Amino acid sequence: MTINNNNIFGLFTLNEARGSRLTGDWLNKEFVANYGWFGGGFTTPGNVSTVDRIDFSNDSVTAQSRGSLSSINRSLSATGNSNYGWFGGGFPSISTVNRIDFSNDSATASVRGSLNLAKADLASTGNSNYGWFGGGSIATPAVVSTVDRIDFSNDSSIASPRGSLSLARERLSSVGNSNYGWFGGGYIAPTVYSTVDRIDFSNDFAILTPRSPLSLARQKSAATGNSNYGWFGGGLIPGPATVSTVNRIDFSNDSVTASVRGPLVSAKATMAATGNSNYGWFGGAESPSFVATVDRIDFSNDTSTASPRGEALSQARGNLAATSGVLNIRRQKAGNYGWFGGGSAPGPQPTSRSSVDRIDFSNDSSTASPRGNILSAARYNLAATGNSNYGWFGGGYSFPPATRHLLVDRIDFSNDSATASVRGPLSTIKMNSTATGNSNYSWFFGGMITISPRTTTAIVDRIDFSNDSATASPRGPLIVSKYGLAATGNSNYGWFAGGDDNSFVVYSRIDRIDFSNDNGTASLRSVLSGSKYNLAATGNSNYGWFGGGTPGPGSISKIDRIDFSNDTAGILSRGLLNVARRNLAATGNSNYGWFGGGDAFPTRYSTVERINFSNDSISALPRGLLNTEKSGLAATSNTPIG
Numbered sequence: 001m002t003i004n005n006n007n008i009f010g011l012f013t014l015n016e017a018r019g020s021r022l023t024g025d026w027l028n029k030e031f032v033a034n035y036g037w038f039g040g041g042f043t044t045p046g047n048v049s050t051v052d053r054i055d056f057s058n059d060s061v062t063a064q065s066r067g068s069l070s071s072i073n074r075s076l077s078a079t080g081n082s083n084y085g086w087f088g089g090g091f092p093s094i095s096t097v098n099r100i101d102f103s104n105d106s107a108t109a110s111v112r113g114s115l116n117l118a119k120a121d122l123a124s125t126g127n128s129n130y131g132w133f134g135g136g137s138i139a140t141p142a143v144v145s146t147v148d149r150i151d152f153s154n155d156s157s158i159a160s161p162r163g164s165l166s167l168a169r170e171r172l173s174s175v176g177n178s179n180y181g182w183f184g185g186g187y188i189a190p191t192v193y194s195t196v197d198r199i200d201f202s203n204d205f206a207i208l209t210p211r212s213p214l215s216l217a218r219q220k221s222a223a224t225g226n227s228n229y230g231w232f233g234g235g236l237i238p239g240p241a242t243v244s245t246v247n248r249i250d251f252s253n254d255s256v257t258a259s260v261r262g263p264l265v266s267a268k269a270t271m272a273a274t275g276n277s278n279y280g281w282f283g284g285a286e287s288p289s290f291v292a293t294v295d296r297i298d299f300s301n302d303t304s305t306a307s308p309r310g311e312a313l314s315q316a317r318g319n320l321a322a323t324s325g326v327l328n329i330r331r332q333k334a335g336n337y338g339w340f341g342g343g344s345a346p347g348p349q350p351t352s353r354s355s356v357d358r359i360d361f362s363n364d365s366s367t368a369s370p371r372g373n374i375l376s377a378a379r380y381n382l383a384a385t386g387n388s389n390y391g392w393f394g395g396g397y398s399f400p401p402a403t404r405h406l407l408v409d410r411i412d413f414s415n416d417s418a419t420a421s422v423r424g425p426l427s428t429i430k431m432n433s434t435a436t437g438n439s440n441y442s443w444f445f446g447g448m449i450t451i452s453p454r455t456t457t458a459i460v461d462r463i464d465f466s467n468d469s470a471t472a473s474p475r476g477p478l479i480v481s482k483y484g485l486a487a488t489g490n491s492n493y494g495w496f497a498g499g500d501d502n503s504f505v506v507y508s509r510i511d512r513i514d515f516s517n518d519n520g521t522a523s524l525r526s527v528l529s530g531s532k533y534n535l536a537a538t539g540n541s542n543y544g545w546f547g548g549g550t551p552g553p554g555s556i557s558k559i560d561r562i563d564f565s566n567d568t569a570g571i572l573s574r575g576l577l578n579v580a581r582r583n584l585a586a587t588g589n590s591n592y593g594w595f596g597g598g599d600a601f602p603t604r605y606s607t608v609e610r611i612n613f614s615n616d617s618i619s620a621l622p623r624g625l626l627n628t629e630k631s632g633l634a635a636t637s638n639t640p641i642g
């Protein structure tokens with residue numbers, strides 16, 4: 001796998017890349033993210049301690065045997081971060097945790113602390129800082145629901161007990177992203193389960209929340225995923241019978257039953273799985289004899305049968321565990337700047353701005369850096385979105401003279417003092433529209449076409465970033481024609497909320513567009529805490545925050561949060577902006593959101609406020625300033641989407 005700026009620095013930060021401890025034969029490898037490690041297991045005649053390393057970029061050859069676990073072990077589980085992999089538990093009832101140093105993986109794994117309970121047939125997931133080991137059996141037939149957490153920075157200590165699964169079970173599997181983990185399937189004699197429980201990493205003392213189930217009850221399956229989906233493959237179903245079925249959980253919509261995708265190459269159980277952002281590898285198994293084969297799922301084409309990668313493990317075995325150096329860090333959003341462009345300046349008549357201010361997220365108490373008059377036309381009430389390399393600003397209104405726009409400008413983030421380049425236009429004039437997108441496309445929602453008489457549109461325009469000199473493509477409509485709405489999203493869906501229509505009706509509804517089926521009409525999901533328009537929104541992979549706006553003559557400071565994975569539930573009101581305002585703009589990265597500019601008529605603001613996503617029940621924190629007071633501006637960042 002060739003790694004370039006588009007698919008690696010969206011996966012982890014430059015500092016993480018530079019900080020990877022690559023020595024010896026690793027100096028010829030681009031990043032630890034190129035490999036997966038399979039450890040332990042059971043074969044004829046017994047348990048093994050072997051650790052094999054798969055090269056993701058050359059996975060048709062036999063895996064390399066590296067070091068070993070500290071002892072022979074099977075029915076264990078593993079998770080990891082960018083530097084290490086932790087293998088915990090095992091049969092018959094083991095509490096030992098072994099740590100593999102990815103940069104020195106020919107050595108025997110080091111014994112760290114232990115799990116809180118000795119157990120086998122458990123499952124684990126994690127993020128960059130912690131690993132959670134859930135369920136399992138402590139002694140036949142005692143099965144537990146407990147979840148233990150390993151602190152990666154203090155892994156010589158005994159793991160701390162956290163919450164518990166919704167029901168005790170063993171032989172389950174798990175996958176996760178940076179904020180949540182999903183534990184699926186499992187077994188308590190004589191019952192096999194399809195249950196999926198979700199752990200909130202930020203609130204891991206709570207009992208796990210049951211989500212929608214797998215499509216069939218199974219045990220001894222394996223799971224892996226990327227930032228948006230989790231794939232559960234193979235296993236034993238009641239009967240018993242071994243299956244090749246693969247289920248996919250949509251992390252942003254986990255209240256529906258997991259979808260059936262393309263199968264594994266053959267029916268199998270007791271394998272292990274790991275992956276990177278593009279593929280998942282399922283290795284080893286019993287089917288019914290022990291095998292060394294590895295199946296690879298292409299995440300972008302997961303309705304096809306997995307492809308066999310040959311006799312990839314060094315020995316046939318089942319009941320093993322696997323992890324990789326990219327399993328968790330790929331899910332972090334690493335953008336470091338936000339750009340606020342356009343807007344209207346104070347005065348008796350609004351004067352359009354073409355200037356763009358850049359906020360340094362790591363130094364956000366300073367006044368934003370002016371990047372020059374870089375939009376090709378001064379305008380306000382425009383919309384913006386972007387990817388890790390460029391930002392697109394579309395539509396808007398200019399005065400003087402009064403001009404309505406379908407213009408799209410593109411800012412090159414690596415050369416942002418230059419005038420923006422004019423790209424292909426929107427399909428129709430849009431003022432007071434909103435936009436969101438993923439790494440490949442942007443969607444511009446709704447907007448006002450004419451002021452007098454007032455005419456709004458339900459058209460959704462899609463810009464193809466790889467062909468952005470073409471006219472935007474009209475896609476499926478909004479349910480209601482409106483303007484002054486706000487949008488955010490992840491890599492698979494966009495959520496847009498609020499707005500005002502042709503009849504001066506203000507809305508609270510939140511609609512969702514499916515990016516993979518964007519010709520369809522948007523679906524109603526939930527509602528804001530109140531009706532409002534001219535608000536702003538930002539988000540990370542799991543949540544969206546909608547702040548400010550106006551329900552009518554006045555401005556508000558309220559911030560609402562939507563949970564992408566449970567978007568039909570009621571919206572939670574979180575903290576407040578320090579200054580009530582409308583016509584503001586917002587952008588962010590995985591940890592924070594910045595709201596800037598706006599007005600509470602007749603006052604316009606240059607203030608920027610920051611929301612801490614992990615502590616969003618408190619009021620936003622005032623940071624630096626934009627260079628001028630302005631409202632009707634738009635914002636984006638170089639944060640990879642999703």
